[in-house]
Structures are given as structure tokens and as C-alpha cells.
Amino acid sequence: MRVAVIGSGYVGLVTGACLARLGNSVTCVDNNPAKIEGLRRGRLPIYEPGLEELVQEGSDRGLLHFTTDLPAGIQNSQVVFIAVGTPSLPSGDPDLRYVEAVAREIGQHLDEQYRVIVNKSTVPIGSGDWVRMLILDGAAEAAKQRLSSLEAGPVEGSEGDPDKTTSRGGGVLTLEKARWVPQFDVVSNPEFLREGSAIHDTFNPDRIVVGSDSPRAIAILRELYEPILNRQGGLSGDPVPWVVTDLASAEMIKYAANAFLATKISFINEIANICERTGADVTQVAEGIGLDKRIGRAFLNAGLGWGGSCFPKDLAALIRTAADYGYEARLLRAAVEVNQEQRQRLVEKLQQVLKVLKGKTIGLLGLTFKPNTDDLRDAPSLALIEHLHKLGAKVKAYDPVVSASGMREGLSHVVVETDVLRLAEGCDALVLVTEWQEFQSLDYGHLASLMRRPLLIDARNCLDRQALRQTGMTVLGVGW
Ligand SMILES: NC(=O)c1ccc[n+]([C@@H]2O[C@H](COP(=O)([O-])OP(=O)(O)OC[C@H]3O[C@@H](n4cnc5c(N)ncnc54)[C@H](O)[C@@H]3O)[C@@H](O)[C@H]2O)c1
Structure with a gap:
């Protein structure tokens, strides 16, 4: 499967490297150019046992890529993980500005292809719907820009058809295309890995939790996680429980587990x-x-x-x-x-x-x-x-x-x-x-x-x- 992981920190990098090990084509995106440059050269931004070897292996197999270019990262990806930080504000509220920026940007660059947007960042209960709204906002902004470029009038090669103009990318844009609504679902997939044993935990979780009301999105994630759930690709041990919940409950499971x-x-x-x-x-x-x-x-x-x-x-x-x-x-x-x-x-x-x-x-x-x-x-x-x-x-x-x-x-x-x-x-x-x-x-x-x-x-x-x-x-x- 083609996967993008936005945020290449403790969670994003481990998730990306482990999914690549399982044969997926993974693009890790981060807005920190030094981090990405280092990763391309095999230099890790964090210390996590076994991660350097796993990243190297993924890169050597051509399955793990690093970029600062989010639109390029999500292009062709069926599943997009959000794994940016949510640090505490002085008030105790999580600082959601990184999630917000990423959700909007994803919205701006979605195309006709259906995608599953997976929230792996720990976010307050109710954030799944908020992320969906931000993605739609981003998509609406992009649609507005496309429509205003249409209003600029027909372009060379589209004479006689007032509904055609060139898109920003240079291709011919139709009114229908300019107005399309992106096809996506937001899923909450809380992360339970422990730093220090993050790779082991990713391949051997006590359970995988997904929160969504979309059977289509859940089926895609089930396929992505199948090797872990059913111990394939060299993984041994008992099958891993697959816990499907609504969005808010998945978000609460993460907080409740840590609180306990x-x-x-x-x-x-x-x-x-x-x-x-x-x-x-x-x-x-x-x-x-x-x-x-x-x-x-x-x-x-x-x-x-x-x-x-x-x-x-x-x-x-x-x-x-x-x-x-x-x-x-x-x-x-x-x-x-x-x-x-x-x-x-x-x-x-x-x-x-x-x-x-x-x-x-x-x-x-x-x-x-x-x-x-x-x-x-x-x-x-x-x-x-x-x-x-x-x-x-x-x-x-x-x-x-x-x-x-x-x-x-x-x-x-x-x-x-x-x-x-x-x-x-x-x-x-x-x-x-x-x-x-x-x-x-x-x-x-x-x-x-x-x-x-x-x-x-x-x-x-x-x-x-x-x-x-x-x-x-x-x-x-x-x-x-
Ligand atoms: N660290 C853990 O052990 C752990 C475990 C479970 C869940 N979580 C949750 O996972 C999330 C990520 O945690 P982490 O420890 O990996 O954070 P981190 O700070 O190590 O990594 C976040 C990364 O996101 C990048 N980023 C920020 N804004 C970006 C943007 N607009 N575009 C692209 N990249 C961007 C940062 O540069 C950074 O590399 C948090 O919500 C955290 O609560 C963490």
C-alpha cells in the first residue's frame, strides 16, 4: 500500500519505518529541512534502539522516502497518517497548531482519489470531526483558488469553451473539476508505543484501535495492519486484537490508558x-x-x-x-x-x-x-x-x-x-x-x-x- 506519514518524530518515523518493513511504500514528511536532509543521509534525529537499521533497510529497498514537500508526499498515497506533535500549552490544553496546519494543507492538496486520513497524534476527544472540518476548509480554499483562476477567463487552446482554463499546474481545468469535493474519511488510530522499545511495540502491540464510522476506511486500515494483526511477514505470536470504535471513543482510549x-x-x-x-x-x-x-x-x-x-x-x-x-x-x-x-x-x-x-x-x-x-x-x-x-x-x-x-x-x-x-x-x-x-x-x-x-x-x-x-x-x- 502507498502511505504518507506527516511528522517524522518518535511516532512518525517509527510508524513509517515499520510500515516500510512490512512492504508498504512509505513517504515520511517533515517540515524541518535539517531533519529530512539528515534522514536522507541515514542520520537519525532521535535515539531509538534498532531504528537506524530499519530506516536504512527501508531506504535501501526503495520503500522509505523522505521529503519536506507535503503535496508530493500525499500524492498517490491511499493512507495519510498525521503524526505531528501536540505539546502542552501553559494552560494544560494541547497545542493543536501543528495538527491544524497539516490538516488544512492536506485538504488543499487532495485530488479525486479517495484517501484515509489517520490521526495518530494524541488529540482531545472530538478532534476527529475538527480535523475533518479543517481538511474540508483547506479543500474549499483550494477550490476557491481554482474557481477564481477559471473566472480569469478562457485560455489559449480552450477558445469557445468558457468553462475551461489552465490550472495552476498547467493542465486544463474544467468547472466540474474546480468544484469537486474531496473523497476522504478521518480515522483515529491512537499510538501506544513506548519510547525505548518503539519498534518492538509497533510490531507487537497489545491491540490496534481504530475509531471511525466509515466501513471503507476501516477496511483499508485493516488491510494495512493485516501482517501485524495476523502475524505475517516473519512476525510470530498470537493474533493482535483489532478494536473498532467510534472516533471519540478511540481518542478517549488513548487518554484513558495513559491516565490509568x-x-x-x-x-x-x-x-x-x-x-x-x-x-x-x-x-x-x-x-x-x-x-x-x-x-x-x-x-x-x-x-x-x-x-x-x-x-x-x-x-x-x-x-x-x-x-x-x-x-x-x-x-x-x-x-x-x-x-x-x-x-x-x-x-x-x-x-x-x-x-x-x-x-x-x-x-x-x-x-x-x-x-x-x-x-x-x-x-x-x-x-x-x-x-x-x-x-x-x-x-x-x-x-x-x-x-x-x-x-x-x-x-x-x-x-x-x-x-x-x-x-x-x-x-x-x-x-x-x-x-x-x-x-x-x-x-x-x-x-x-x-x-x-x-x-x-x-x-x-x-x-x-x-x-x-x-x-x-x-x-x-x-x-x-
Ligand atoms: N513519543 C511518544 O512516545 C508517543 C507515544 C504515543 C503517542 N504520541 C503522540 O504522537 C504525536 C507525535 O509525538 P512525537 O513524540 O512523535 O512528536 P515529535 O515532536 O517527536 O515529532 C513531531 C514531528 O512533526 C513535525 N512537524 C510539525 N509540524 C509539521 C508540519 N506542519 N508538517 C510536517 N511535519 C511537521 C516536527 O518537525 C517533528 O519532527 C503526539 O501527539 C504525541 O502525543 C507520542
């Missing part, structure tokens, strides 16, 4: 805070409750709380949507509050041991919001750095990807070290912020010898605390 997962993390963090006061150990509690099938062990890791490009903005958006419809989402508000306070609690833990933080040096192990990504959007490390900086502490950090890439965008008030030994030198405390695999096997005894004070806070409860204590480190965690 974020609330689950805030729940275990609240339990952790009670554990600390009562002498219980949250890691044992999580095992004990996680074995209950009704609860499940996933997302029960107490720590610094959630961050990243999705949970914070999606919860804020859902709370705003609820308020717009006269409902106060108190449970979700509480989940957000617990999450924000979790960073503050970590600073208090440092204060309890180190007392005055002014003039102290704190080293952060990890900066990204989770391992195996370079994404710093709403990372807990950023809030921690700000808190510590305000209190007069010097903050240093080492992150496997950020340190190696030299990327410093969005980072201030922190010295990014190139290796973990330089990080430990002179520190009054180390805080493990992101549970990167390589932090499991560090020589903590050696790190302790380089520090001013051998204090380690494992803010993700991911290290073996008994083994660590034997290295001479004082170890604290979350919820024990």
Missing part, C-alpha cells in the same frame, strides 16, 4: 511514602500486590514519578477536557500532585542527610525520562535540577545517550559530564534518576572513593542495595 498508567505509578508512590513512615518496604509490597491478577506487577515501581512527552501532557489535557464539560477530574488531579511532590520528596531526602544543600555537589545518574531514549521532555531530572539549583547546590549529570551525543538543548543549571568517574568526583551525593542498564554494573566502590561523601539515592529502586552497602556507599531508596 500514570495513576498506577502515583498510587505506588503514595504507598511508598506511607511505607517510609511505617517501616514497610514498597518493593516487597509491590511484589505482593502485583501478583494479584486484577492488579498486575507492571507500573508498580516506586520512584521519582512519571515524565516524558506523553503522561504529563495527556493527563493535563484530559483534566482540561473534563473541566470544559463541567467535570472536575479529582482523581487525576491527585495523581498529578503526587507525581510533582515526588521530586520534592527526593530533595527533602537529600536535605535530611546533607542538611544545607547550598554549596553541595549533587551528581545525577541519568537525565532522560526513561532508559533507551534521548527524550528529555518533562523528564523528572529537569525538575530535580531546578529544585537543587534554587537551593544553591551544584548539579552535575551523566547520561549514556545525552553525554555521548553532546546534545544540551533544554538543559540548564547542570554540568553534563562525559563519563561516570568525572561525575562522581567531588560529589556529596549521587542520585540514580534513570534506570539505564549500564548503571547496574558500575563499580560503586570506586565511585564512592571519588566522592566527597559516599551517599547514593537510588530513586528508581533498581540497584541491589545489599551489594551496594558492601561497597561502602550509604544507600537510600524510595519507599523503604
